Amino acid sequence: QQQVKQSPQSLIVQKGGISIINCAYENTAFDYFPWYQQFPGKGPALLIAIRPDVSEKKEGRFTISFNKSAKQFSLHIMDSQPGDSATYFCAATTSGSARQLTFGSGTQLTVLP
Amino acid sequence: DSGVTQTPKHLITATGQRVTLRCSPRSGDLSVYWYQQSLDQGLQFLIQYYNGEERAKGNILERFSAQQFPDLHSELNLSSLELGDSALYFCASSVDLGAGYGYTFGSGTRLTVV
Numbered sequence: 001q002q003q004v005k006q007s008p009q010s011l012i013v014q015k016g017g018i019s020i021i022n023c024a025y026e027n028t029a030f031d032y033f034p035w036y037q038q039f040p041g042k043g044p045a046l047l048i049a050i051r052p053d054v055s056e057k058k059e060g061r062f063t064i065s066f067n068k069s070a071k072q073f074s075l076h077i078m079d080s081q082p083g084d085s086a087t088y089f090c091a092a093t094t095s096g097s098a099r100q101l102t103f104g105s106g107t108q109l110t111v112l113p
Numbered sequence: 114d115s116g117v118t119q120t121p122k123h124l125i126t127a128t129g130q131r132v133t134l135r136c137s138p139r140s141g142d143l144s145v146y147w148y149q150q151s152l153d154q155g156l157q158f159l160i161q162y163y164n165g166e167e168r169a170k171g172n173i174l175e176r177f178s179a180q181q182f183p184d185l186h187s188e189l190n191l192s193s194l195e196l197g198d199s200a201l202y203f204c205a206s207s208v209d210l211g212a213g214y215g216y217t218f219g220s221g222t223r224l225t226v227v
Contacts, residue, residue, distance in 0.1 A: 034215055043115065043203050043218030044156070089156065100146060100169055101216065103156040 004092050006104025013111050019077040021107045023090035026071065030092040034101070035064065035075050038087045047088070048075070080111045116140065117219035119204050125225045131192040134222045136204030138185055144168075144207045145187040146216060147179055151200040162187055194226045 005024045013019045023033075032051055036044035050057045050064040050073065057064045063076040077084055090104040116139035126132055138145050147159040149172075158171035162181035173179075176194075181187040191198060201223050205216035 036218075041220070043117070043205070043220050045115070045218065046215035049215060100158040100161055100171060101156075102158070105155045 004090060004102050004104045006090050006107060008107060009105070010108045011110070013080045013109065015080065015082060015111055015113050017080050017111075019075075019080045019084070019109055019111070021075045021088055021090070021109070022072065023074065023092075023104050024070075024072045025092050027092070027094070027102075028071070029094045030102075032093050033064070033066065033073050034091050034093075035062075036089045036091060036103075038089065038106075044089055077109075080109075082111045082113050085109055085111050115217050115219060117142075117204060117206050117217050119202075119219035119222050121222060122220065123223050123225075125227060126194060128194055128196060128226055130194050130226075131190065132194065132224065134189040134191070134202050134204075134224075136187045136189070136206075136219060138187070138204070138206030139217050142206035142208050142217070143185065144209065145181055145185070146205040146207075147173075147187070147189050148203045148205065148218075149200050150203060150221070154200075156203075159189070191224070196226050199224055199226045 034049035035047045037047045038044040048059045048062045050066050052068050061078045066073045088107045091101040093101050118137040120135045143164045146161045149157045159173040160179050161169040165181050176192050179189045201221045203221045205218045
């Protein structure tokens, strides 16, 4: 019940296109859903996050869409750029004294020039 | 630079040995988290400390232990190493007990057990 399932495993998009990564969860106690971006040789970096009381959050070219009833959320990268090529992880966590993150398996995004 | 410092960056050691990974959290952050990243298991939570006290344990083996010192730096000790322990080990920190404002990850320590 703690799993977060992420798809696709890899994604290739042309420059200027839209990249879409999907995640699904089972645990309805999850109440915070961040996305992390990881470049080779670096640690994951927080990109954008959403709480279940909103259905969409946008920051620049990055948008999270959240569907509470379907227990799904997705990351949309508009006008994808070669510099966006990285591994993206969705994650989820629950309220409590220790909010460790449960991560999805990651999506390797390649944006072709 | 994320502000979370991990040393060493790379470590190569033999099976059966013991190693210590070190993490200095971002200034002002009281929580430290350790994660293991491997190809087959992805990013797995190991353990969390808050202001010197252990607060949560995840999928941490009994051969592994950690502690957080009064100056808030943390060490992850891995003993009786096996080939399968080869992975990237990340430390992350946050200002409070939880991830409400997101973690800040370090660049990791790549451990290779030969």
